[in-house]
Amino acid sequence: xxxxxxxxxxxxxxxxxxxxxxxxxxxxxxxxxxxxxxxxxxxxxxxxxxxxxxxxxxxxxxxxxxxxxxxxxxxxxxxxxxxxxxxxxxxxxxxx
Amino acid sequence: xxxxxxxxxxxxxxxxxxxxxxxxxxxxxxxxxxxxxxxxxxxxxxxxxxxxxxxxxxxxxxxxxxxxxxxxxxxxxxxxxxxxxxxxxxxxxxxxxxxxxxxxxxxxxxxxxxxxxxxxxxxxxxxxxxxxxxxxxxxxxxxxxxxxxxxxxxxxxxxxxxxxxxxxxxxxxxxxxxxxxxxxxxxxxxxxxxxxxxxxxxxxxxxxxxxxxxxxxxxxxxxxxxxxxxxxxxxxxxxxxxxxxxxxxxxxxxxxxxxxxxxxxxxxxxxxxxxxxxxxxxxxxxxxxxxxxxxxxxxxxxxxxxxxxxxxxxxxxxxxxxxxxxxxxxxxxxxxxxxxxxxxxxxxxxxxxxxxxxxxxxxx
Numbered sequence: 075x076x077x078x079x080x081x082x083x084x085x086x087x088x089x090x091x092x093x094x095x096x097x098x099x100x101x102x103x104x105x106x107x108x109x110x111x112x113x114x115x116x117x118x119x120x121x122x123x124x125x126x127x128x129x130x131x132x133x134x135x136x137x138x139x140x141x142x143x144x145x146x147x148x149x150x151x152x153x154x155x156x157x158x159x160x161x162x163x164x165x166x167x168x169x170x
Numbered sequence: 171x172x173x174x175x176x177x178x179x180x181x182x183x184x185x186x187x188x189x190x191x192x193x194x195x196x197x198x199x200x201x202x203x204x205x206x207x208x209x210x211x212x213x214x215x216x217x218x219x220x221x222x223x224x225x226x227x228x229x230x231x232x233x234x235x236x237x238x239x240x241x242x243x244x245x246x247x248x249x250x251x252x253x254x255x256x257x258x259x260x261x262x263x264x265x266x267x268x269x270x271x272x273x274x275x276x277x278x279x280x281x282x283x284x285x286x287x288x289x290x291x292x293x294x295x296x297x298x299x300x301x302x303x304x305x306x307x308x309x310x311x312x313x314x315x316x317x318x319x320x321x322x323x324x325x326x327x328x329x330x331x332x333x334x335x336x337x338x339x340x341x342x343x344x345x346x347x348x349x350x351x352x353x354x355x356x357x358x359x360x361x362x363x364x365x366x367x368x369x370x371x372x373x374x375x376x377x378x379x380x381x382x383x384x385x386x387x388x389x390x391x392x393x394x395x396x397x398x399x400x401x402x403x404x405x406x407x408x409x410x411x412x413x414x415x416x417x418x419x420x421x422x423x424x425x426x427x428x429x430x431x432x433x434x435x436x437x438x439x440x441x442x443x444x445x446x447x448x449x450x451x452x453x454x455x456x457x458x459x460x461x462x463x464x465x466x467x468x469x470x471x472x473x474x475x476x477x478x479x480x481x482x483x484x485x486x487x488x489x490x491x492x493x494x495x496x497x498x499x500x501x502x503x504x505x506x507x508x509x510x511x512x513x514x515x516x517x518x519x520x521x522x523x524x525x526x527x528x529x530x531x532x533x534x
Contacts, residue, residue, distance in 0.1 A: 077208055077522075078315060080176065088500040103294065107322045108432040120370055120423050123312075123319040124290030127432060128370045128423050132175060137421040139178050139245065142400060 078122035080130060083115050091126060093119060179394030180216070188399035193223050193453040195406040201227040201358050203351070203494050204406055205344065206365035207234030207522025208393055214531040216285035216395045226402060229494035230524030231364050232347055232450060235312040236263045237492060237516040237523050241447040241482065243340045244269035246475045247309055250338060251275060251283035251475065257301060259294035260309040262287040267516045270480035277525065291323035293419050296333040298327070307469045315367045317341040317458055318432040324467050338469040341459060342445050344368050346374045352384040355534075357494035361405040362388035363398065363513035374418045381414040385435035392420045439464050446479060448516060449489025488515035491524055498525040505529060 081093035081102055090094065091104045104119060104126040106112060112128065113119060117128040204210060207426060210230045213219050220226060232238045248269050251258045258275070263382040265276045265287065281286040284304075291308055310320045320337060327335040344365060349357060369390040379390045387408040389401040401419050406413055406487045413419075418424055436462065445457025460468040469475065482489060485503055490496035498504050498517065508514040510526055515527035 078370070094347075105322060105326075107325070108318050108429065108435060110429065110431040118365065122315055122367060124292045125319040125322055126320075127315065127367065130468075131422050135175050135179075136265060138400075138419075138421065139396075140183060142396065145187070145191075 078120050078127060080118050081121045082118045083113050083119060084112070085115060091119065093121060176394070179392065179396040181396065185218075185221075185395050185399055188396065188403055188522050189221060191222075191398060191402045192226070192406055193504060195403060195410060196223060196225045197410045199225050199227055199360075200402070200403065200406050200409060201360045202493075203229040203231045203357075203359045203361075204365075204391075205231040205233035205348070207237070207520065207524075209363055209365070209369070209391070209398070210234070210527050211522055211526050212393045212395075212397060212497040214527045216397060216398075219531070222402070226406075228349065229359060230491065230527070231351065231362075231494060232447065232497075233313075233344070234517070234520050234522040234524075235316065235342070236261075236267055236520040237305070237488065238342060238347075238447045238449065239264070239267060240448045241268070242271040242446055242477050242480050243269075243311075244274070245277055245480065246470075246477055247275060247522065248273055248502055249309060249475055250280055250469065250473060251267075251278040251285055252281065254291045255298060255304050255306050256473075257284045257306045258309065259286045259288045259297055259306050259481060261289075261311070263309065263520050264309055265521075266519045268483060268511060268514070268519075270483065274504050291320050292326065294296040294334065295327055295330075295335055297331050299330070302334060303333045305336055307336045307338055307525050309390035310337045310341055311343055313344050313365070313368050314371045314436070315365075317440060318371060318436040319435045322331065324436065324464055325438050327467070328464075333466070335418060336467055336472055337460075338475070338477040339429060339440070340445070341440065341458040342447065342458050343458070344441065345373075345379075346378060346453050347447060348377070350450050350453055351493065352380065352386065354493055354495075359386070360492055361386055361410060363401050363405075364388050364390045364416075366390060366392055366424060369418070369420065369424045371429050371432045374416060374424065375428070380406045385414045387414050388416045390416075390418045390420045390424050392423065399460070439467075446477070447492075448482075450481070483515060486515040488517045488525070489501075491517050497526040501525070505525075 081087040261290040294308040391401040438456035443459040517523035
């Protein structure tokens, strides 16, 4: 029951977003009452139990993937630890 | 965000690289507990559990809302169901969770109680609108992810003038339960993977005590294999360094600060109170009760329901499983007296329960 799902905003009316669920064609409605900022069509929301809880940030997702694919290390300021990991560059430090 | 971007968090090649790095990082046993039921299922469903190095010991925590709903609270649901003029509205997972006398909402329904399964609290509100001669009582369980959605629905009910919508609220808060787990040395938990969507509401700041007071590391984590492996790598690194830190590795959804609007709504409708947890007992300030402004919505007051603490079900080890002291397959009832078709305890009932996950994925 505690399953939040990603859903893409299709349209917004009266504080409710109609969203496409995941990769399918199913549509769900999500109240925007719990969001501090209003989303726009095309935004991806994290929806739980009929309410949007967050607008997802694609730039953060891309940054995470870029760092991990570059063999970068999630330890800030610890070049020694990074160097000890096969394939990880010693100067690769994840941003805080 | 395009789905193609999200799919990259399941990239097998990247998972393989992270697994190699994790193996290189481990310098002994890493006993990690994932708190959230959705993580439990994700770890099994993706096949990750069978790929993890043997030094990585996986414990499932009390993060399935159905599993931690106390027998006494289920007894209150059953007390309410069947009362004249009452329609109980609930998430489907609660239907088969047994109370202290082995009865559940499904059996109450078979005996004539009006019990409706809904997918969201606003669905229960629609039920109240469609049945003006009855009172619809929504069973409010779940953590900081769900409590704001129930609080939001209470505000909607007031706005729409629906006085026949009530809530029987047994919501629970995650950080106080973590304190209990960290104080229990028997499970030997080294690190936590924290619930991603609870954190989407409360942020990461409330978890600081895990490192500062208990010297353990924890990550806020997404639900894809890459997310989980990145977290395990981080936790192994911190352990090898002898350092403790709480880290947000789910930045595409969670920020270090809370979702202020969701907390504002939750804190207007509810205030903290002591709560009973299945397996963990009574924990101070770990539950939510209605504020005075919304006491008219409180089904506990409206129907004079008493929540009397009752003993656990005979033979059921769900409490030990939820604390990480016992693996599901170490319970004498597992796959014998207790199966998904005939569950004895809630960890086998819920799809997010660790016993159900062990059963479904046939972990040896």
